[in-house]
Amino acid sequence: MGRSARRVAAVGLVAALALAGCSGQSLENGGDDASGDGQVSLKINFWGDMGLDKLKAKYEAEHTNVKIVLNSGEYNAQHEDLQKKLVAGSGAPDISAVDEGFIVQFRSQADQFVNLLDKGASSYESKYLGWKWQASQSADGKQIGLGTDVGGLAMCYRTDLFKAAGLPTDRESVSKLWPTWDAFIETGKKYTKATGKKFVDSGTNLFNPVLAQQPVGFYDPQEALQMEGGPKVAFDVSMKAIEAGISANLASFQPNWDQGFKKDQFAALACPAWMLGHIQDTAPDQKGKWDIANIPGGGGNWGGSWWTIPKQGKNVDEAYKFVEWLIQPEQQIEVFKTVGNLPSQPALYKDPAVLDYKKEFFTDAPTGQIFAATAENLKPQYLGKKNGPTRVAVENVITRVQQGGLAPAAAWAEAVKEADKASKA
Amino acid sequence: MSLTQTRPAPPGEPKHAPPPRSRYWWYRFDTKTVPYLLIAPFFLLFAVFGLFPIIFNAVVSLRNWRIDEPDNRGWAGGENFSRLLTDDDFWNALGNTFGIFVLSTIPQLLIALIVANLLNRKLRATTWWRVGILLPYVTPVAASTLVFAMFFARDYGLANWFLSLVGFGEEDPIDWRAAKWSSWIAIATMVNWKWIGYNALLYLSAMQSIPKDVYEAAAVDGAGPWTQLWRITVPMIQPVILFTVVLSTIGGLQLFNEPMLFDENPASASGGSDGQFQTIAQLIYKVGWKDLNLGYAAAMSWALFLIILIVAGVNALATRRLGGDK
Numbered sequence: 248m249g250r251s252a253r254r255v256a257a258v259g260l261v262a263a264l265a266l267a268g269c270s271g272q273s274l275e276n277g278g279d280d281a282s283g284d285g286q287v288s289l290k291i292n293f294w295g296d297m298g299l300d301k302l303k304a305k306y307e308a309e310h311t312n313v314k315i316v317l318n319s320g321e322y323n324a325q326h327e328d329l330q331k332k333l334v335a336g337s338g339a340p341d342i343s344a345v346d347e348g349f350i351v352q353f354r355s356q357a358d359q360f361v362n363l364l365d366k367g368a369s370s371y372e373s374k375y376l377g378w379k380w381q382a383s384q385s386a387d388g389k390q391i392g393l394g395t396d397v398g399g400l401a402m403c404y405r406t407d408l409f410k411a412a413g414l415p416t417d418r419e420s421v422s423k424l425w426p427t428w429d430a431f432i433e434t435g436k437k438y439t440k441a442t443g444k445k446f447v448d449s450g451t452n453l454f455n456p457v458l459a460q461q462p463v464g465f466y467d468p469q470e471a472l473q474m475e476g477g478p479k480v481a482f483d484v485s486m487k488a489i490e491a492g493i494s495a496n497l498a499s500f501q502p503n504w505d506q507g508f509k510k511d512q513f514a515a516l517a518c519p520a521w522m523l524g525h526i527q528d529t530a531p532d533q534k535g536k537w538d539i540a541n542i543p544g545g546g547g548n549w550g551g552s553w554w555t556i557p558k559q560g561k562n563v564d565e566a567y568k569f570v571e572w573l574i575q576p577e578q579q580i581e582v583f584k585t586v587g588n589l590p591s592q593p594a595l596y597k598d599p600a601v602l603d604y605k606k607e608f609f610t611d612a613p614t615g616q617i618f619a620a621t622a623e624n625l626k627p628q629y630l631g632k633k634n635g636p637t638r639v640a641v642e643n644v645i646t647r648v649q650q651g652g653l654a655p656a657a658a659w660a661e662a663v664k665e666a667d668k669a670s671k672a
Numbered sequence: 673m674s675l676t677q678t679r680p681a682p683p684g685e686p687k688h689a690p691p692p693r694s695r696y697w698w699y700r701f702d703t704k705t706v707p708y709l710l711i712a713p714f715f716l717l718f719a720v721f722g723l724f725p726i727i728f729n730a731v732v733s734l735r736n737w738r739i740d741e742p743d744n745r746g747w748a749g750g751e752n753f754s755r756l757l758t759d760d761d762f763w764n765a766l767g768n769t770f771g772i773f774v775l776s777t778i779p780q781l782l783i784a785l786i787v788a789n790l791l792n793r794k795l796r797a798t799t800w801w802r803v804g805i806l807l808p809y810v811t812p813v814a815a816s817t818l819v820f821a822m823f824f825a826r827d828y829g830l831a832n833w834f835l836s837l838v839g840f841g842e843e844d845p846i847d848w849r850a851a852k853w854s855s856w857i858a859i860a861t862m863v864n865w866k867w868i869g870y871n872a873l874l875y876l877s878a879m880q881s882i883p884k885d886v887y888e889a890a891a892v893d894g895a896g897p898w899t900q901l902w903r904i905t906v907p908m909i910q911p912v913i914l915f916t917v918v919l920s921t922i923g924g925l926q927l928f929n930e931p932m933l934f935d936e937n938p939a940s941a942s943g944g945s946d947g948q949f950q951t952i953a954q955l956i957y958k959v960g961w962k963d964l965n966l967g968y969a970a971a972m973s974w975a976l977f978l979i980i981l982i983v984a985g986v987n988a989l990a991t992r993r994l995g996g997d998k
Contacts, residue, residue, distance in 0.1 A: 322939075323938075327961055330739065331961075333739075334739060334966070352739075352740055355740045355741070356739065356742060358742060497827075498936035498937060500937075501937070502818075502821065502822060503825055503827060503936075506827070506828060507827075510828070512827075632740060635962070636963060639937070639940040642937070642940075643937075643940070643942055643945040643946065646936070646945035647945040647946055650847050650849075651847070651850065652851070652945070652946065672959070672963040672965070
């Protein structure tokens with residue numbers, strides 16, 4: 248190393264130290280840790296609206312040393328952000344909501360989360376739906392999350408469009424129209440014949456609820472891909488609907504789909520509890536035109552979330568206290584009334600506040616009763632490690648059929664191939 | 673590939689007279705050290721945010737690094753790279769990336785050249801036009817792509833409406849996302865829309881440094897506007913053309929936002945139901961954050977890095993040839 252080179256290195260080092268000094272300081276000042284006066288700030292990441300605004304004020308009033316920071320974002324972005332922060336080793340929120348679609352991914356990284364059993368969460372096990380409790384548990388028995396809500400399943404439908412097609416409109420008679428999925432598709436054919444319009448939004452939105460009703464999903468508890476069981480049943484229903492010409496072939500949660508609501512492109516939609524909020528927000532002027540009937544094929548669950556506490560947080564004890572408070576019946580009922588999310592503690596399904604609740608937007612449908620019944624009756628389904636990517640792979644095959652790029656007869660072989668590839672990715 | 677050529681200092685340049693002895697240390701410090709101090713911030717930032725990630729990425733690409741298997745973190749050697757060679761998804765994504773790249777870069781630069789040539793003439797409200805063509809560049813990609821996603825929608829999309837005006841696809845509207853050709857055209861349109869103005873302004877600034885008498889002489893010799901453009905303007909702004917070719921090669925091969933937001937299911941990063949328009953950058957994202965295989969994703973990133981180096985080099989050579997630079 249020559250003299251000049253050494254000098255350059257020295258200059259570089261000084262500048263690097265200066266940089267490091269700056270960033271260190273700013274982190275110190277901007278951080279959320281407890282400052283001198285015992286104030287604790289808890290950052291909570293979630294998506295959409297989980298009904299926390301009022302609860303935050305209430306909790307802060309009762310605990311003057313705690314400040315809650317609500318951070319709502321987009322569904323996928325929030326989960327990916329959490330994953331990145333776990334890999335990076337810092338920056339995760341004190342509390343993070345995790346959805347069913349991602350819980351498997353995170354429970355296999357249980358070491359990154361506070362084991363809630365260490366904080367005394369085991370006393371809540373008996374209060375939860377059994378499958379809800381197990382779904383957030385790692386293979387070696389660590390509990391990374393406490394359940395917030397479950398999806399349940401029902402069928403939302405447009406009473407005005409049903410009436411125009413000469414179909415019954417009250418929810419008892421409509422439920423009787425479709426005891427099975429075959430009957431549902433037959434009803435769809437009648438509707439399409441009478442009106443010339445499509446009956447359901449998409450094949451994938453039939454595949455997912457039917458799969459949720461099956462005892463075994465994509466994977467068995469030994470993590471082996473099981474396409475011939477539940478997935479085959481669900482796939483056949485979606486293919487039948489597409490071939491019957493009753494599907495509008497709109498990809499869900501996309502602009503086209505949202506437009507489909509407004510332009511009456513479909514009349515029925517499989518809906519878990521959390522879907523109600525989406526319908527209200529997308530088509531607010533259709534108030535009173537929607538109603539909720541039973542879904543063919545009985546109980547099942549689609550979606551639902553947990554509260555988790557990443558280990559890297561500095562206030563895990565305060566975070567646990569808040570989560571524990573959030574899952575108490577009083578708060579759970581408050582959330583149910585505000586946004587419609589169904590609690591995951593079955594005792595609440597008998598609570599009059601849930602039982603007697605009627606949703607005005609959906610022609611006063613008793614949403615508490617409807618969703619509680621399906622959530623209680625369902626057989627728990629094991630979600631494998633590769634459940635998310637496998638689901639996407641099969642959904643893509645269904646979309647290809649809808650786009651006309653793949654014959655329905657050849658679709659199943661293709662779905663098996665793609666699912667197999669996703670399971671090994 | 674440099675735009676400016678450094679030439680050696682001509683010999684015999686007069687040296688500065690040495691200062692008095694008392695201030696000699698300051699003189700030395702000022703001439704020998706201060707320049708390094710002044711350029712140091714760039715190299716420090718580059719080392720931290722440029723060099724380190726590239727090297728770290730190379731290390732990760734040689735390892736097993738699955739997020740969902742915390743115990744599986746050993747060395748993988750060349751396994752990730754050899755897997756790349758037999759991965760259908762990778763070759764599909766590579767084909768898509770090049771297809772969209774060709775569909776976007778060539779028309780983009782040609783149109784930019786023509787637009788710049790038009791703007792180089794005497795026009796009313798010159799500034800208005802010049803600022804106007806830069807507007808697409810200023811628009812955030814997310815915003816413009818969402819508009820284009822609606823424009824190329826299957827039902828109620830403007831693109832299909834325009835086509836129906838000329839009697840095309842009235843009965844059976846085009847599902848733009850369904851096939852390779854249509855999705856590539858849609859994405860290339862978004863890329864072109866965004867970058868034509870930007871490139872045109874670069875060309876324009878270069879054109880303005882061409883002396884007017886060259887054109888006058890050419891006009892006297894009977895050269896029309898087209899001949900002037902191809903025989904005079906293009907060769908004389910060749911360094912800038914080279915710059916834009918390299919720049920759009922890098923941008924085109926890293927294409928991510930447009931296909932991502934155009935997808936019907938953006939969260940899946942699968943680039944259409946059959947990967948019709950999945951680009952390499954999208955595939956890297958999917959492998960890393962959806963399949964949770966960071967080691968493999970890093971290997972793909974390195975492969976992309978090398979591919980960009982090669983293609984940019986080839987394009988630069990080709991452009992020099994085109995411009996008559998021997």
